[in-house]
Amino acid sequence: MLYRETGQFKSTYSADMGIFPLRQDRNALFVLLAFAFIGVPLLAHFHVWPFGSEYLLRAILLPFLILSMAAIGVNILIGYCGQISLGSGAFMAIGAYMAYKFGTGMPEIGLPPLPVLVSILLGGVCSALVGILFGIPSLRIKGLYLAVATLAAQFFFDWVFLRVAWFTNYAPSGSVSAPELNVFGWVVNEPLERYLLCLTFVTVFALIAKNLVRGNIGRQWMAIRDMDIAAELMGIRPFFAKLSAFAVSSFIVGVAGALWAFVYLGAWEPLAFSIDRSLQLLFMVIIGGLGSILGSFLGAGFILIVPIMLNLVPSELGVPLSTETISHLEFIIFGSLICFLLIKEPHGFARLVTLMKEKLRLWPFPY
Amino acid sequence: MRKLLGTAVIVGLGLGTAAPAFAQGEQFIPVLSYRTGAYAVNGVPFANGTLDYLALLNERDGGINGVKIAWEECETGYATDKGVECYERLKGKGTTGAAYVSPLSTGITFALTEKAPGDKIPLLTLGYGRSESRNGAVFPWNFIAMGSYWTGADVAIQHVAKEMGGFDKLKGKKISLVYHDSPYGKEPIPALEAFAKKYDFTFKGIPVTHPGVEQKSQWLSIRQDRPDYVLLWGWGVMNGTSIKEAAAVAYPRDKMIGIWWSGAEPDVTPAGDGAKGYKALMLQHGPGQFGVHAEIKKNVLDKGKGHAKDDFGQVLYNRGLINSFIGTEAIRTAQAKFGKQPMTGEQVRWGFENLNITEARIKEAGFEGMMKPLKLSCTDHQGADLARVQQWDGKEWKVISDWYTADRSVLDPLVAEQSAKYAAEKKITPVDCSKAG
Numbered sequence: 001m002l003y004r005e006t007g008q009f010k011s012t013y014s015a016d017m018g019i020f021p022l023r024q025d026r027n028a029l030f031v032l033l034a035f036a037f038i039g040v041p042l043l044a045h046f047h048v049w050p051f052g053s054e055y056l057l058r059a060i061l062l063p064f065l066i067l068s069m070a071a072i073g074v075n076i077l078i079g080y081c082g083q084i085s086l087g088s089g090a091f092m093a094i095g096a097y098m099a100y101k102f103g104t105g106m107p108e109i110g111l112p113p114l115p116v117l118v119s120i121l122l123g124g125v126c127s128a129l130v131g132i133l134f135g136i137p138s139l140r141i142k143g144l145y146l147a148v149a150t151l152a153a154q155f156f157f158d159w160v161f162l163r164v165a166w167f168t169n170y171a172p173s174g175s176v177s178a179p180e181l182n183v184f185g186w187v188v189n190e191p192l193e194r195y196l197l198c199l200t201f202v203t204v205f206a207l208i209a210k211n212l213v214r215g216n217i218g219r220q221w222m223a224i225r226d227m228d229i230a231a232e233l234m235g236i237r238p239f240f241a242k243l244s245a246f247a248v249s250s251f252i253v254g255v256a257g258a259l260w261a262f263v264y265l266g267a268w269e270p271l272a273f274s275i276d277r278s279l280q281l282l283f284m285v286i287i288g289g290l291g292s293i294l295g296s297f298l299g300a301g302f303i304l305i306v307p308i309m310l311n312l313v314p315s316e317l318g319v320p321l322s323t324e325t326i327s328h329l330e331f332i333i334f335g336s337l338i339c340f341l342l343i344k345e346p347h348g349f350a351r352l353v354t355l356m357k358e359k360l361r362l363w364p365f366p367y
Numbered sequence: 368m369r370k371l372l373g374t375a376v377i378v379g380l381g382l383g384t385a386a387p388a389f390a391q392g393e394q395f396i397p398v399l400s401y402r403t404g405a406y407a408v409n410g411v412p413f414a415n416g417t418l419d420y421l422a423l424l425n426e427r428d429g430g431i432n433g434v435k436i437a438w439e440e441c442e443t444g445y446a447t448d449k450g451v452e453c454y455e456r457l458k459g460k461g462t463t464g465a466a467y468v469s470p471l472s473t474g475i476t477f478a479l480t481e482k483a484p485g486d487k488i489p490l491l492t493l494g495y496g497r498s499e500s501r502n503g504a505v506f507p508w509n510f511i512a513m514g515s516y517w518t519g520a521d522v523a524i525q526h527v528a529k530e531m532g533g534f535d536k537l538k539g540k541k542i543s544l545v546y547h548d549s550p551y552g553k554e555p556i557p558a559l560e561a562f563a564k565k566y567d568f569t570f571k572g573i574p575v576t577h578p579g580v581e582q583k584s585q586w587l588s589i590r591q592d593r594p595d596y597v598l599l600w601g602w603g604v605m606n607g608t609s610i611k612e613a614a615a616v617a618y619p620r621d622k623m624i625g626i627w628w629s630g631a632e633p634d635v636t637p638a639g640d641g642a643k644g645y646k647a648l649m650l651q652h653g654p655g656q657f658g659v660h661a662e663i664k665k666n667v668l669d670k671g672k673g674h675a676k677d678d679f680g681q682v683l684y685n686r687g688l689i690n691s692f693i694g695t696e697a698i699r700t701a702q703a704k705f706g707k708q709p710m711t712g713e714q715v716r717w718g719f720e721n722l723n724i725t726e727a728r729i730k731e732a733g734f735e736g737m738m739k740p741l742k743l744s745c746t747d748h749q750g751a752d753l754a755r756v757q758q759w760d761g762k763e764w765k766v767i768s769d770w771y772t773a774d775r776s777v778l779d780p781l782v783a784e785q786s787a788k789y790a791a792e793k794k795i796t797p798v799d800c801s802k803a804g
Contacts (some may be wrong), residue, residue, distance in 0.1 A: 059455035062450070069692065120755055162548055162574070169792075172557040172785065173497070173550035176478040180794065265451065267479030271445055271577060271779065307564035308452065313438065323442040367603050 003360040005162070019210055027050050036199055044192050055193040057149035057341050064304055065198040066259045071284040072209050072298035073252030078282070081245035082225030083138050084146055087153035088281040091127045091250045092257025093273035095159060097167045099258035103179040104169055117183050120258040125176075127254025128247045130157075135246030139239060161270040167346030177267035194263050201259060205252055210293050212248065219244050253281075287341065289350025298349035307334050373728055381450070393437040394430065394698060394709045395420060395461020396691075399453050399470050406445040406603030408633040412678035413471060414440065419663050419673045424695060426666040431698050432707045437461055443475065445603070450475030458486055463709040467491045467510075467694050467719070473551035476509075477502035483508040487689075488712040491697075493690045494519075494627055497555055503559035503720065503748040504797035506786065510719045510748045512693050513645075513743060514650055516554035516626065517781060518773035522648055522754040523624045524562045524786040525771050527596050537566040541592065545585060545609055546600040548574035555600060555626070557785075569709025579605025585682070586654020587611040595796045599625040599647075606634035614641030621646060630663040631682035643761040648754050649682075651738045652689060653764050659688060682764065684703050687737055697722050720745055745800035 004022050010016040020026045040061075042052035050056050074088050102119035105112050114122070130153070137149040160169050168176045181188035181197070188197050212218050220241040223231035230361055261268045280303060288299020310330040314321045321329070345352050359366070400414035401407055401700070421436050430436050439460060441453035450470055458465045467489045470476045476496040480571075483490050490509050498517040500509035528534045528540065544559060546552030556572055563570035571594065573585050579601060586609075591596060597618065603610050606629045615618060621644035625634070630647020632654070660680055667673040678684045701710045701718030710718065722743045729735055743750040752773035757764040790797055 053459065055455050055459070059452045063452075172553060173477070174553045175550040175787075177477065177481055177793070179792070199698050212705045265378070265447065268447065269475040269477070271474065271549060274577075311442070312456075322402070323400065324407075327403045327442045327444070360480065 001157065003357065003363075005361075012263050017214075020212065021073045033203065036203075037196070041192055041196065046141065054191045057195045060305060060308065061195055062191070062198060062312050063260075063290060065195070065202045066256050066264055067199075067200045067281070067284065067304055068297045069205055069259070069302040070253050070281055071288065071300045072293060073254075073256060074281045075285045075288075076209060076213065076221070076252065076292070077245050077249035077291065079285055079295070080218060080219040080225060081134070081242065081249075083242060083245060084143060085150040085249075086147050086270055086275070086278050086282065087134060087150035088155045088253050089254040089273045089275060089277035090157035091131055092260060092277060093161055093270060094127040094130050094250075095120075095123040095254025095257030095262035096268065096273065097176075098126040098162055098176065098254075099124075100176055101167065101169075103262075113179065115184075116179060116181055120255060120262065122273045124251045124255035124257040127257065127281035128251035130265045131246040131250025131254075132243050133338055137244050138242050138246065151275075154278055158270050161273075173269075175266075175267055178262040178265075181262060188263070198259055201255065205255070205260065206293055206297075209248075209252065213293070215246060217241075225291075234367065248284075283338075287338065288346055289348030292348070292350035294353060295350030298353070302349065308335065310334060377750075380611050382633075391787065392709055393462055394466055395434045395457075396436060396438045396694065397454070397460070397465045397468055398438050398440045399443050399450060399457075399468065399472075399475070400440050401443050401445050401471070403442060404446075404603075405442045405759040409603055409606075409628070409631060409683055410445070410471065412631070412633070412683035412690075413690070414679050414688040415676075415678055416684040417469070417566045417691045418687075419667055419675055419684075420659070420688045420691035422667045423659070423663050426670065427662065431695055432702050434702070434707060434709055436695070443470075443472065445474075447472070447474040447478050451478050454479055454482065460487055460668040461709065463711045464488065465712060466698055466710060466715045467712070469493065469690055469694070471495070473497075473554065474549055476741070477550055477668075477773070478541070480506070480509060487716070489697075489716040491694050492692065493686065493693065495551065499782045499789065500556070501749040501782050502786040502797075503743075503745045503749060504786075504800050505790045506748065506793055507745075507798055508716060508722075510697075510743065512722075512743065512749065513689075513738070513751050513752060514627070514773075515749060516551075516754050517558040517778045519626050519648055519754065520558040520598075520750070520754075520771040521778060521799075522554040522751075523598050523626075524559070524566070524648075524773045525774070526624060526756050526768060528566070529768075530584065531595075534566055537568045538567045540596075541571065541575055541594040542568055542596045542598065543589060543592065543659070544598045544600060545570045545573045545575060545582075545589075547579060547602050547605055551602060551628075552600045554793070555598075557781060558778065561600075561781060564776060575601070575605055575609070578603060580608050581672035582608050582612045586616045586618070589618055590729050594668055595622065597623045599623055599629045601625070601629045601634075603606065607637035610635060610638040610642045610645055614638060620644040621758070622720035624648065627686075628755070630757060630764070632678075633683075634765075640761060644758065644760050644769070646756055647764075649757050649766070650686060651753055651755070652682075652736075653755075653766060654680055654682045654685065654686050655736070655758050657736050658730075659692075659737075662733055663688075685737060689734065692732060692734060693722070693724070694740070696724055696728070719743055720748075745798065 008023055077083050077085050087291055094128050099119045102114045102122045103116055134153045168174055188194055223236050224241045233296045282300035284303045287302055289295025307330050311326055312334055313324050398417055401410035408564055421438055424736050425436050439457055443450040443453050465488050466734050468493045470479055473495050476492050494514045496511050500506035500511050500516035511715050528537055559570050559705055575582050575585055599609055625647035627648045627650035635642035697715055697718035698710050701714040705714045724741045739753055741750045753770050755766055756768040756772055758767045
């Protein structure tokens with residue numbers, strides 16, 4: 001009744017091709033964005049539970065936003081273009097370390113320390129370049145074989161950042177710490193400021209990604225994903241389509257990596273971007289929904305927040321369990337949840353949302 | 368679906384209405400620990416010791432000067448991002464927030480070093496963490512009490528020299544370091560390189576990737592290389608694996624010296640007889656039961672409120688006790704200045720900086736035989752340079768050396784250089800220690 005397109009007439013082509021053709025969807029998005037940009041800071045300011053605590057902002061929302069962004073990047077490559085990649089952690093690491101190098105300057109080539117925002121974006125650019133390089137094998141190999149080729153990127157860059165001291169500015173311990181987060185004179189330090197910075201990044205990148213996948217290039221990616229030979233016969237250049245997917249995906253993942261290092265961790269070592277991170281991102285897009293921007297957010301939320309919640313519940317309820325029992329329970333419940341979800345809905349959360357919308361349109365008179 | 372929703376609502380309500388678990392006027396101490404994963408064998412005894420000493424203070428004395436201690440454990444799994452999450456979860460709890468945090472991971476220490484100054488929570492890193500954080504002028508919130516990896520490296524080299532019959536005998540010798548490929552394992556490298564230059568021996572670092580169960584190629588290269596000594600900087604399952612692999616390639620175990628984190632019972636027992644003769648540094652203390660153990664047995668364990676099992680009196684359990692002892696002594700010191708109430712992180716920081724654990728106090732607390740007096744100051748956040756060497760005889764650890772004091776003439780310039788670099792990178796103006804109160 002509430003969710004129906006009846007009476008919404010489109011009189012222009014551009015209205016017909018909008019991201020959200022339904023008014024209700026548009027309104028929901030505006031409400032969500034308003035809540036994220038204005039509501040959360042206000043609630044945090046007035047210390048309304050649970051937004052008053054730094055914990056929610058710093059330990060849940062911040063990683064959620066950054067990993068959502070990384071998941072969008074991975075989803076472009078795997079979900080839209082169908083190129084399986086296990087090297088996402090490495091691309092995050094490249095973004096983080098190159099942003100660090102740009103942010104602290106490279107005296108060897110006479111480059112002064114760059115502003116932090118520029119460094120983060122340049123970190124993404126470096127990641128995109130490497131992504132293109134490691135995407136070249138995708139022109140010849142497919143599927144699981146490609147996954148193994150991208151796995152090489154993961155291990156190679158783990159090794160590079162551990163061994164090549166230049167990337168860590170010759171830090172004896174191999175751990176580096178982010179420079180001051182100074183965005184055009186605004187020093188980002190408070191959890192709320194960090195949250196807003198990441199939120200801005202995520203909103204902008206999600207919007208760009210959404211428009212890319214709706215446009216010409218996104219259709220090329222999907223054509224390649226669905227049947228690359230047919231796509232080629234229709235005049236799509238696999239070379240361009242595949243490598244552009246690698247570039248865009250690595251760029252977004254790289255920027256997310258730089259944010260993860262600069263804004264969330266503050267100091268990091270290569271272990272922060274290990275193979276575990278790649279697998280985590282892969283699970284996010286599979287659980288959230290392959291080929292869906294919304295799915296990236298849902299998947300990131302599920303993979304990141306549910307374990308923390310499971311871990312928090314016993315102590316908040318005052319159940320006396322030892323920490324090892326809690327962490328083992330967390331693994332058991334979380335693992336079973338994944339199995340249950342994938343059996344019930346193999347296409348992920350995004351498919352559930354689509355189904356719900358379709359049912360809502362017919363509600364309360366289904367036929 | 369409806370059921371699911373119902374459960375979610377109940378859980379949500381539960382989260383919302385759960386009464387604050389901490390009564391008024393309690394001193395909160397977060398305990399970051401790991402009882403699962405590849406490092407659990409070492410994480411469990413340390414956590415047990417940490418908790419049992421806090422429980423002892425509550426049970427026997429009613430807290431610190433009458434201020435009850437509250438604590439909560441959080442499982443980090445030795446992972447940096449989970450450690451950060453735990454820190455954020457626990458830092459604001461209790462009446463005055465976290466008194467101090469002991470991350471028990473060099474990686475987490477690096478991440479928290481960036482956060483602690485903003486949150487005003489001191490970090491107690493007992494014998495681990497950033498070696499240059501000894502310089503309290505640049506690292507006001509880090510307290511690397513009792514020893515750093517650089518002092519450890521120094522003592523190890525001193526012991527090697529002693530066994531060889533003098534520092535001049537080191538010339539032309541080969542010393543290798545098998546290390547956990549993380550900030551933890553890499554910390555001693557600059558110090559060892561400085562010593563290699565000073566005493567003219569060849570130093571070689573051999574990294575082992577996390578978690579360290581695969582070391583075949585590393586020990587094969589040692590077998591080809593035949594270094595005169597192998598230093599071991601491992602943690603968790605890596606230690607046991609190293610000793611087993613050394614036995615497999617027949618590298619003499621008595622030419623191996625582990626850091627104090629590679630010298631506990633869980634490190635040698637998996638290797639069985641192969642571990643016989645293996646040596647390790649002691650962070651002052653070794654295994655054994657002392658005065659404080661009797662008190663814990665009487666007041667905590669016999670009442671069924673403790674955590675210790677077989678690990679009672681083991682090396683890492685004892686280190687957990689010392690960790691809590693130093694932390695609570697800092698709170699006690701702060702209370703002497705600010706009054707007998709829960710201390711804020713800032714006040715505890717003052718307590719750490721003015722900490723003076725005397726011989727008499729150590730005896731009174733039952734730690735006699737476990738540690739030497741410790742005095743921290745603004746310029747020296749480490750306070751001690753002492754260590755001994757112990758050897759595993761197949762059944763137990765035997766102390767085989769006298770006390771060594773690290774040679775600060777080599778280490779202090781390193782501390783100054785690295786902390787100045789950090790200060791420049793972070794635009795920190797070092798505190799003027801002559802004015803610090």
